[in-house]
Amino acid sequence: MMLIPAEIYAIARRICLAKWKSNRMIIMFPILILFIPGMAWGFSDPDVMLPGGITPDNVPEVLFYTSLGVVFAGTMCGVLLSFDGISRDRFSGVLEVKLSQPMPRSRQSIGIALGYWAAILIPVWGLWLASTAIAMYRLDASIEIIDISISFISVGLVLLWYVLFSLIASTYSKDQGTSVAFGVGMWFLFTFLWALVTSMVAFASGVEIGEVNNAEMIKLEGYLDLLSPNGVFHHLLETTLDDIDRGVHWVISWLSALIWTCAPWYWFKSRMSKIKP
Amino acid sequence: MAEAALELIEVTFRHKISSPKFFKPWNKRQGPGVFSLNLTLPKGQILGLVGPNGAGKTTLLRLLAGVIPLDSGTIKLNGDDLNQRPEAIDYLLRCNVGHMPEQVRWNGSESVLETMKLFGEMREDKINSKKLLELVGLSSKLNDGLDTLSQGMRQRLSLAISLIGSPEILLLDEPFNGLDPVAAKSVEKMVKQLAENGVSIIISSHHVSGMASFVDRLALIHQGQIVAEGKISEIEQDLGLSDRVEIAGTGELPNFEKLLNKNSKLLSSHHSSSKWEVMIFQPDAKLMSRILENGHTIDFWQPKAPDIVEMLCNATGLEIEEIGMEINPVSMLPLRVRGEEE
Numbered sequence: 001m002m003l004i005p006a007e008i009y010a011i012a013r014r015i016c017l018a019k020w021k022s023n024r025m026i027i028m029f030p031i032l033i034l035f036i037p038g039m040a041w042g043f044s045d046p047d048v049m050l051p052g053g054i055t056p057d058n059v060p061e062v063l064f065y066t067s068l069g070v071v072f073a074g075t076m077c078g079v080l081l082s083f084d085g086i087s088r089d090r091f092s093g094v095l096e097v098k099l100s101q102p103m104p105r106s107r108q109s110i111g112i113a114l115g116y117w118a119a120i121l122i123p124v125w126g127l128w129l130a131s132t133a134i135a136m137y138r139l140d141a142s143i144e145i146i147d148i149s150i151s152f153i154s155v156g157l158v159l160l161w162y163v164l165f166s167l168i169a170s171t172y173s174k175d176q177g178t179s180v181a182f183g184v185g186m187w188f189l190f191t192f193l194w195a196l197v198t199s200m201v202a203f204a205s206g207v208e209i210g211e212v213n214n215a216e217m218i219k220l221e222g223y224l225d226l227l228s229p230n231g232v233f234h235h236l237l238e239t240t241l242d243d244i245d246r247g248v249h250w251v252i253s254w255l256s257a258l259i260w261t262c263a264p265w266y267w268f269k270s271r272m273s274k275i276k277p
Numbered sequence: 278m279a280e281a282a283l284e285l286i287e288v289t290f291r292h293k294i295s296s297p298k299f300f301k302p303w304n305k306r307q308g309p310g311v312f313s314l315n316l317t318l319p320k321g322q323i324l325g326l327v328g329p330n331g332a333g334k335t336t337l338l339r340l341l342a343g344v345i346p347l348d349s350g351t352i353k354l355n356g357d358d359l360n361q362r363p364e365a366i367d368y369l370l371r372c373n374v375g376h377m378p379e380q381v382r383w384n385g386s387e388s389v390l391e392t393m394k395l396f397g398e399m400r401e402d403k404i405n406s407k408k409l410l411e412l413v414g415l416s417s418k419l420n421d422g423l424d425t426l427s428q429g430m431r432q433r434l435s436l437a438i439s440l441i442g443s444p445e446i447l448l449l450d451e452p453f454n455g456l457d458p459v460a461a462k463s464v465e466k467m468v469k470q471l472a473e474n475g476v477s478i479i480i481s482s483h484h485v486s487g488m489a490s491f492v493d494r495l496a497l498i499h500q501g502q503i504v505a506e507g508k509i510s511e512i513e514q515d516l517g518l519s520d521r522v523e524i525a526g527t528g529e530l531p532n533f534e535k536l537l538n539k540n541s542k543l544l545s546s547h548h549s550s551s552k553w554e555v556m557i558f559q560p561d562a563k564l565m566s567r568i569l570e571n572g573h574t575i576d577f578w579q580p581k582a583p584d585i586v587e588m589l590c591n592a593t594g595l596e597i598e599e600i601g602m603e604i605n606p607v608s609m610l611p612l613r614v615r616g617e618e619e
Contacts, residue, residue, distance in 0.1 A: 002532040018385055026513055091379035097438060100342040100376035101399040102368060108399075277378070 007103050008111040013033050016122070016160045019081050024122040026120075028077045030260070032127055032129030035069035046245035059143040062135040063128075063151050067237055070155055074124045074160045075162040076187055082163045083183035084117040088168040096277035104260025109272035113265070121156055128155050147240040157257055159232035162187065164264035165229075171271040190228045198224045222246030279319035281353065282446055283341065288314045288350030290340055296441075311501040312336050318446065318479060323472050325492035326481040327585055329593070333501040334481040335379060338448045339477070343370035355445075375444030379451040381435045383423040389434060390419045393441070400442040412467065413437045414460065430457035436464065446477045451486045464504070466492050485585040495585065497592045504592040509585075516591045517558070518584075525554045525577035526568075532570035533557070536567050556581060 004012070015190045019025055043065040045057050056062045066261060089095035096106060128151070169182035194208060198221050225231025226248065235253035280560035298561060311333040318324050326334050339345045341352075342352045346367060361368045367536040383392065393406035413433040418426065424436065432455050435514045439447060449468070453461045461484070469491055472478055482488055488495075497505040497511055505512045521544065530553040542558040557564070568575060582593075583618055590597050 007401060010395055014387065014395050015390070018387060021386055088384075091382075092384055093378050094383065095341070096344060096378040097376070097381055097396070098399070100371055100374070101346045101376075101396065102371040102401070102442075103339045103399040104368065169586065277339070 004114070005107065006070040008107055008114065010110030011108065012115035015112065016118040019116070019119035020123075022074075023079075023092065024080055025077075025123075028073075029123060030238040031149075031238065032069075032123060033075050033078060035073035036066060036127040037134055038131045038136045040140070044135045045137070053071060054175060059135045059139060059141050060147045060151070060237075061131065062139065063132060063143075064234075064237050065251075066131050067151075067155070067197075067233065069131075070124060070128070070158065072234070074120065074155070074159060075191070075230075076176075078120040078159045078162045079114075079166045079183040079187045080272050081119055082166040082170070082180045084170055084173075084176055085112060085116050085167045086168075087173040088186075090277060091176075093277070095275070099275070099277060105240065105273045105275075106269055109269045112272075113160075113164060115270060116167060117160050120159050120163065122224060124155060125152060125157060128152065147256075150240050151237060152238060154233055154236035154257075156235070157261060158229055161229040161260050161264060164227050164268050168264060168271060171268070171275055185255070186239045194228045196231065205218050219247040224247045224254070229260055232260055279322060280356075281317045282320040282355060283316075283318040284351075284353040284356075285316045285341075286312055286351040286353070288316075288340065288352065289348045290345060291348060292336070293403070298539060299384045302460075306578065309333065309336075309501060310348075311498075314501065314503055314504065316496060316503055317496070318477050320477050321472055321475045322493040323468060323478045323480060323491060325495045325585075326479055326498060327483075327488070327495065328498035329487055329589070329595070332498045334498055335450055337498065337503075338376065338450050338481060338544065341446070342374050342376035342448055343367035344376070345604045347455065357500055363423075366421060372442075373444060374446045374448060375442065375452060376448045377411065377435045377438035377439035377452060378453070380428075380454060381431060382428075383426060385436055386422045386424060388420045389415060392423060392434065392438060395440045396441050402442040404441050409440055410434075412440070414463065425619055429460060429586065432456055433460070444476070447471060447479070449480045449482075451482055451484075452480065453482055453487075461487070489585055495588075497589050499589075499593040509588075512592075516588055516590060518581075518591060520554055520559045521581035522560050523554070523556050523577065523579050523581050524575060525567075526573055526575045526576055527551055527553075529553075530555075530575045530586045531568050531571060536564065536571065537602060538564075587596075 040062060043050075044062045049055055050065070056065055059102055089098065093134065099105065101108075132143065132148060132151075165186055166179075166183040169186070170179050172183065173179040201220065202223060222235070225246075227233060232253065235246075235248055237249045238246070239253060288574040289310070291310035291312075291313050292308040293422060294303050296306040298466060307467075308425050309331065314333075314337065315333060316337075326337070327580055333428060336345070343366070349530060351372070352366065359369055362369070376488065379396065387395075389410065390406055392396045393404070395431070397406060405420065407416065408420060413436050415430060415437065417431050418430060423431075423434075436449070439449070447468075452464055452468075456464060459589040461565060465487065468478055468480065472493070472570040480488075480492065492509070495505075495509050496503050507515070510519065526550060530546065533546070533555060537543060537557065538561050539565070540559050541561060544556040544558050546555040565575065565578060586597065
């Protein structure tokens with residue numbers, strides 16, 4: 001806590017606590033439980049058989065499949081918590097009071113981003129820890145510190161990206177409807193429509209998309225995934241798995257994670273420095 | 278005039294208004310704002326800012342609060358030209374200015390006290406939140422959630438927050454909106470006390486009927502420019518609104534063309550069946566006796582009190598009927614739509 005300046009911590013803490021007590025969190029927390037530890041329980045079942053005859057037999061693999069819960073529920077929850085992060089204060093006039101304080105806008109934006117990120121990160125990390133424990137217990141296996149660290153960092157990053165994009169959208173919104181549409185639309189694009197985008201690019205590039213385990217398609221998909229937050233998230237998780245190679249070096253995966261973190265962060269900070277009440 | 282706490286020289290800011298074109302849907306053009314505006318706020322004085330809706334009052338206060346940047350012009354704070362440090366204009370203003378925006382709708386489950394503490398931390402000021410809340414009459418609501426506050430209570434909270442950090446300059450945008458008459462009076466009293474303690478205050482209000490009694494100076498703003506500024510008596514004089522008397526009587530309307538000397542002027546007259554009312558500019562000392570000597574009865578003789586709406590009409594060239602729908606002397610205006618200027 002002391003690593004963060006007191007005024008940034010004060011803003012982040014207030015946002016985080018307010019969001020935890022909000023109705024949205026009360027509605028979404030059971031969904032998170034169902035999706036994250038629920039999936040971990042299912043995928044760690046010794047008798048489970050996934051399409052393609054896959055049986056997850058180690059903890060990183062179970063966590064890799066459980067990451068679908070983070071992609072579907074965690075990121076959605078992050079978007080729904082933060083879509084009106086700026087616009088709500090703007091409509092109510094509170095933003096004008098905040099902007100008239102001596103605290104630099106760059107610091108205010110850090111506090112806001114950290115607050116919304118922490119609001120979704122802490123519950124999801126708690127559930128991710130529970131999922132890890134479930135997988136270890138059910139498979140009677142352990143996980144290396146490096147693998148668990150990578151999985152926690154990846155989960156944290158994918159949530160940060162969605163929160164930042166929702167907040168950026170919120171700085172542009174003149175009404176709540178636009179904020180919701182932008183946030184949910186972005187989530188929908190990267191979660192559901194990205195496969196369609198990938199297929200279209202593959203088709204346009206002359207890659208055979210109907211063929212199972214087509215090496216060319218896997219490679220193309222691997223590179224296109226670097227343009228999507230969910231794709232980068234899975235690339236990061238794949239670095240903990242031995243038998244997956246989609247042609248993207250782990251350095252490139254982490255580099256794109258860095259870009260996905262810095263670019264929206266800079267964009268949000270820049271928007272906040274220019275925002276008018 | 279006392280030393281200037283704040284001085285604006287040729288200050289300009291124009292809002293960017295969406296003006297989509299076929300090949301450039303994001304196109305924006307320059308809209309209304311404030312133009313080449315000059316204004317001086319003396320130390321420890323209260324300046325009333327009055328103007329029709331859309332005149333630029335809120336924009337001006339936001340500029341002074343460091344919330345929106347200047348397009349051009351100079352701001353001097355306690356004599357220091359802030360343009361010498363262009364990167365820090367907004368910051369220096371925010372450090373020295375307390376800003377109470379119009380109609381803040383505080384919401385959320387956080388308590389009043391927690392909200393005060395948050396803003397205290399944002400100002401890096403070890404404030405006594407309870408004392409400030411007591412000052413604005415919110416001591417009984419310390420632990421109440423923001424959602425439970427009435428509009429008047431929210432106004433008081435905004436006022437308390439604007440006082441955090443003991444600012445040298447206080448900007449109050451419509452502070453009386455939503456306040457009951459007793460609370461409005463106590464805010465007025467508090468504003469006077471703050472000015473006595475050396476705080477310089479700009480107060481923008483549609484509550485024009487009560488403003489004349491407690492502001493030291495007045496600035497009339499119209500279409501982004503100050504059309505008149507100074508002490509009320511000075512503005513009255515400049516606009517030709519001083520030295521007027523209202524006279525009313527019973528019976529026939531006296532023939533004022535004969536009764537008035539060459540320096541006096543009949544400004545208005547109204548005559549019903551048995552009553553008459555007139556307003557005379559610069560009546561001479563013997564006018565009353567001349568009226569009585571001509572056999573007329575005078576029921577009422579009183580110097581015309583300062584009327585800010587009239588000054589505004591006179592300074593802007595608008596008729597009272599045109600401005601009447603925009604300026605409400607008892608001030609209970611609807612909530613502003615956010616995103617619109619006013």
